[in-house]
Amino acid sequence: MNTATSGLMTAQGQLRVVSDNVANVNTPGYVRKVAEQRAMTTQGMGAGVEIARVRLATDRFLQAASFNAGAEAARQGVRYELFDRIQNLFGDPSGGTDFFSQVDEMFSAFAVAAEDPISSPRRQEALFRAEALFDESARIQTQIQAVREDADGRIQSAVDGANLLLEQIEALNIEISRASVTGADASGAESAQAKLIGELSELMDVRVSARTQGGVSVRTSAGVLLAGDGYATLEYQRAGSVNSESAFSEIWVTEPRGTKRSLAENITSGEIKGLLELRNVDAPAASERLAELVTRVADELNRAHNANSAVPAPATLTGRNVGQSFENAVAGFPAPPTSPWSIPPAWSRTRSRSSSRAGP
Numbered sequence: 001m002n003t004a005t006s007g008l009m010t011a012q013g014q015l016r017v018v019s020d021n022v023a024n025v026n027t028p029g030y031v032r033k034v035a036e037q038r039a040m041t042t043q044g045m046g047a048g049v050e051i052a053r054v055r056l057a058t059d060r061f062l063q064a065a066s067f068n069a070g071a072e073a074a075r076q077g078v079r080y081e082l083f084d085r086i087q088n089l090f091g092d093p094s095g096g097t098d099f100f101s102q103v104d105e106m107f108s109a110f111a112v113a114a115e116d117p118i119s120s121p122r123r124q125e126a127l128f129r130a131e132a133l134f135d136e137s138a139r140i141q142t143q144i145q146a147v148r149e150d151a152d153g154r155i156q157s158a159v160d161g162a163n164l165l166l167e168q169i170e171a172l173n174i175e176i177s178r179a180s181v182t183g184a185d186a187s188g189a190e191s192a193q194a195k196l197i198g199e200l201s202e203l204m205d206v207r208v209s210a211r212t213q214g215g216v217s218v219r220t221s222a223g224v225l226l227a228g229d230g231y232a233t234l235e236y237q238r239a240g241s242v243n244s245e246s247a248f249s250e251i252w253v254t255e256p257r258g259t260k261r262s263l264a265e266n267i268t269s270g271e272i273k274g275l276l277e278l279r280n281v282d283a284p285a286a287s288e289r290l291a292e293l294v295t296r297v298a299d300e301l302n303r304a305h306n307a308n309s310a311v312p313a314p315a316t317l318t319g320r321n322v323g324q325s326f327e328n329a330v331a332g333f334p335a336p337p338t339s340p341w342s343i344p345p346a347w348s349r350t351r352s353r354s355s356s357r358a359g360p
Contacts, residue, residue, distance in 0.1 A: 006048025010037050031194055033187050063194075064208065066160035067201035070267070074202040075274035078154075082278045085147050086286050089140045095107075095182065096168060099140065102133045116245035130301065137294045141244075144287045149242035157239040158203050158272045159208040163234050165200045166218075169193055173215030178189065180214035200226075204263070204270035230256030234263060249277070 017033045024030040024133045036102040040047040072111030091098030113122040172193040179186035197218060200206055205221040235252045251263040251272070302306050 003046065003048040006040060006050060044306055045198045060208075060210075067198065067208070068205055069196065070201050071205040071269040074271040074288055075269045075277075076275040078271050079278050079282065082151060082280065084145055086144060086283065089143050099136055101183060102129070102136060102295075106130050106133050106297075107251055117323045133297070134294065137290060141287060141291060144290070145242050145244065148246075148279050149239075151275045152238050152242060152248065152313070155251070155272060155275045155279070156236055158275065159234045159236040161201050162200060162272075165196050165203075165220055166231040166233075168214075169196050169200070169227045170220060172196070173211070175229065177211075177214040187215065202271055204267045204272050217220050220263075220266045221268055224263075224266045225255045225257075228256075228335075244284070251276075 014037075021032050025096065037049050040050055065116045090100070093100065106126070107127040109122075109126040113119065113126040116122055172189050175189045176186045178184075179189065181220060193216065197216070198205065205225075206218045206226065207221060208219050209219075211217055213227060215228070218226045219228075220226065224232070231256050235254070239246050239248050252260055253263045253266070254260045262275055263272070263282070
């Protein structure tokens with residue numbers, strides 16, 4: 001009778017596990033449960049069967065590959081998102097109204113003005129185009145710094161989120177260990193813990209290993225202990241307002257046993273890594289390239305201005321119309337002709353100032 005009863009109870013437990021699996025077949029992150037049964041004996045004789053434990057049908061190798069892929073996807077995803085914001089600052093190249101089209105329009109305006117240098121409207125148009133170009137470059141530079149500031153704020157949010165996840169993962173470690181000792185079903189806690197570790201792996205790359213007493217140990221790819229014997233804490237203080245000269249504080253991780261390390265040096269992927277790369281490398285590089293372009297434009301304008309400016313500058317200029325064309329008037333002079341219109345020298349309005357000699 002006892003043997004039959006234990007068989008019925010075991011079958012009921014198996015049905016409960018199967019029911020959970022079927023009910024959660026479309027649940028994201030759900031891991032299938034497996035009920036392991038064992039024979040019971042009394043004084044060397046069979047006394048029925050029981051469920052030894054309910055475990056998750058988890059392949060540790062596939063799980064590690066999933067965590068690594070998720071971390072790298074999060075790293076590249078956040079970089080793409082913020083890079084796209086920077087690209088949009090320059091406009092659509094196919095629309096004819098982007099920043100680089102303004103460079104072409106400015107030089108075209110100066111070329112038109114050179115054909116009729118005494119035309120005030122053409123000179124004003126050239127000056128207007130130059131003014132608009134440098135104003136737009138200043139706006140883009142400001143917005144690039146705003147993207148860096150946003151990345152810095154998201155780093156702070158990611159650090160706060162990681163701290164909460166680590167605390168919850170360690171709390172579930174305690175619950176799983178307790179269930180392992182008492183023989184209770186810990187599959188629900190293990191499923192919840194696996195989901196939390198998946199979320200953590202999107203913030204930073206992690207390595208997970210099973211503990212003999214139940215639960216898991218979580219480390220970064222470089223081996224920094226995050227959870228398993230207590231939980232680590234992350235510390236970061238965002239910079240606030242960001243400009244090209246801003247200095248950022250380090251992200252520190254304090255292991256459960258008190259060792260303090262730099263997080264950035266111990267992770268290779270994840271959202272935090274992507275945000276650090278965008279803030280510290282990618283966005284500053286875009287800003288530098290823009291500054292170099294605008295500085296070269298300013299240098300060319302200053303060069304053309306200086307080449308057509310008298311040194312030293314005359315106090316007054318007088319003249320009269322003699323009825324000659326420009327070519328006939330300057331024929332025979334070895335020096336380049338002096339243009340009757342000039343370009344104000346202070347064109348360098350970007351973050352990197354022009355080093356060209358300004359004309360009088």
